[in-house]
Amino acid sequence: MPVQKVLVVGGGITGSVLSLALARRGVDVDLVEISPQWFGVGHGITLQGNALKALRAVGVLERVLERAVPFDRMRLRRADGGLITELLTPHTGGPDLPSTAGALRSDLQDALCDAVYAHGVQVRxxxxxxxxxxxxxxxxxxxxxxxxxxxxxxxxxxGINSAMRRLIGLSARPRPVGMSIFRVVAERPAEMDCAEVYYGGPRFKAGYSPISADRCYAYLLDENLDTSLVGPRAPLTLLRERGAGYGGTWGEVTAALPDDTAVDYRWIEAVLVDEPWHRGRAMVVGDAAHACPPLIAQGAAMCMEDAVLLAELVTGDEPLERALDHFMCRRLPRVGMVLRNSLQLAEWEIHPGTPGADPARIMSETLESLTAAA
Structure with missing residues (x-):
């Protein structure tokens, strides 16, 4: 018998997409969010084609694309800004969708929040x-x-620090990958028309992506610095100090940041629940079950795919236990592959010059494999 009433715990991207996917299939959904305020915060986000496909499945794609910036390529540059190469990115959501779109996280979350309320989900x-x-x-x-x-x-x-994961008895815990990330939202230069990544500088790498008509998201991947810096208000002077040596557009963007710019700094962590994500009728999905370094930009896409597929299967004709087993058979190999490949890329970033390292091949093979249905 299909589920009729579902509790979703967590109102981020995963919980919002899941609530929408269930509500659109006629399920009575309660959504609880521990924060007393519910709105989009934070920096930019890269939405690859399979993420856009999931947003289309829950009816919010058009609104997101009204403000997002679609593009179908990325450029690799040297630390001084010189061009190494330009790569076309696979259409993981199908040929009728952009291969990638940069968006402001707040724009994405606002679209999801409005749709959740509009579809009658009870939000607390x-x-x-x-x-x-x-x-x-x-x-x-x-x-x-x-x-x-x-x-x-x-x-x-x-999310990755899920209280629900512990509550239902799953033992997996996040672990540091060995790298950290500075993130800022900045003014978008007119010449920025796609994501670009800078290699060969003093840190692991730097990059940026356009996320709206006038804004971009810039980042710097670094070693793990003191944990006292972790949070949404790291010093801008530290970002500039650590990013010294990167020129080109990246250098121009960071040099032009106002002194009161919010700099988000985090250690990058990873987790994978490599056993069934459910215990009876209680389960976790999204970053609570799997979270990977952002080196392939598939974190949000994997979470959204979870949500759309779970809603499809638990509202079908199979008994719930069989539907959840079916869900695991489809999801665990896919998210496991993305996580393993993301960790491999992180390892090569941390230890440059590793014999046999081939990041371009890993990224290409991963994205090509994701063109298959979730």
């Missing part, structure tokens, strides 16, 4: 799950505000 902010009990037929949930609910399925979509 400042609330999460305290505990749950389940039987063969349902999950009884006690929330942190003392209220309770009964559901056919409970899905944790609460």
């Amino acid at each position: 902010l400042g609330v999460s799950v305290e505990r749950f009990d389940q039987s063969a037929g349902w999950v009884d949930v006690t929330f942190t505000d003392g209220t309770r609910g009964r559901y056919d399925l409970m899905v944790g979509a609460d």
Whole structure:
């Protein structure tokens, strides 16, 4: 029997897409988000074709593309800005969609939030799950505000540091990859028409992507610095110091940043739950189940694919247990491949000159394999 009432825990990209996908299939959805405010924050995001395909499946693609910047290539540059090569990027979402689009995370999340409300999802902010009990037929949930609910399925979509993963008894934990990332949103130069990556400088690499008509997202991949720096307000002077040695458009973008620019700095972590993501009628998806370094720009796409496929399978004719097993058979090999290849790229970035290193081949093979249906 298809599920009729589902609890989604976490209102980020994964939880929002899942809530929409379920609601559009007639499911009664409750969405709880621990933050008391629900809106898009943060830097830019790269949405490859398979992510755009998922957004189309839940009806928000047109709105996202109104402000996003589609492009079908990326350029590799030397640290001084000189061109190495230009690569066409595969259409992982099919030939009728852009191969890539850069977007502001707030634009994407705002579109998802509005659609979630418009489709009748019951959203509760400042609330999460305290505990749950389940039987063969349902999950009884006690929330942190003392209220309770009964559901056919409970899905944790609460990110890489998922509390739901621990709550349902999954042992996987995030681990540092060995690199960190500075991120800023900046003014977009007129000549910036696609993503570009700078190699051969003093850090692992630098890059940027256009994300709106007048904004771009710039980043610097570095070694892990002191943990006291981690957060949304790292010093701009530190970004400039660590990025000294990169010229071209990247150097111009960072030099023009206002002194009050918000610089987000994070250690990059990875996690993979390599066992079933469900325990009975409780499960996790998205970054709570798998999160990888951003070197192939597939993190958001993998999360959205989870959401769309899960909604399809649990509203089908199969019993829930069989539907969840089917889901795992389709998702684990795919996300595992993306994670392994992303970690391999990170290893080669950290240890340049490794014999046999071939990042271009790994990236090309990964994206080509993702042109197959999720």
